[in-house]
Amino acid sequence: MPIIDEKILYLLDYVKIDSVSIECHFKCKETNKEVVSEVAFEPYDGKIEITWKDILLHPIESYNRYYHTPIVIYSHDTHDTIILKAFKKVANKFRWNPEKMQYVCR
Numbered sequence: 001m002p003i004i005d006e007k008i009l010y011l012l013d014y015v016k017i018d019s020v021s022i023e024c025h026f027k028c029k030e031t032n033k034e035v036v037s038e039v040a041f042e043p044y045d046g047k048i049e050i051t052w053k054d055i056l057l058h059p060i061e062s063y064n065r066y067y068h069t070p071i072v073i074y075s076h077d078t079h080d081t082i083i084l085k086a087f088k089k090v091a092n093k094f095r096w097n098p099e100k101m102q103y104v105c106r
Helices: 005-011 052-057 059-067 082-093
Strands: 012-017 021-027 034-040 094-097 102-105
Touching: 005 012, 005 021, 005 082, 005 102, 012 082, 021 082, 034 082, 052 059, 082 094
Parallel strands: none
Antiparallel strands: 012 021, 021 034, 094 102
């Protein structure tokens, strides 16, 4: 069954982020059950390029660019976000209800 990205956000209750993991709490509105999915903390999935010249001439900007790059929790533009990874881990606990056009707990 393909996962419908937009409908996952209706299940999301809250997200807890710490230094080593991210917990996504999905809550079914019908059954009031909560399913927790934990994924590893991945600060940035891309490549940050900093040259030695940047480090020597602009040390504070280089530090901020490396350590303060924001993480993407959810985006409509990409299909590889933290919420989608977390939902894929617990997708077997939900089923698609075609009448209501939403996911419900099994």
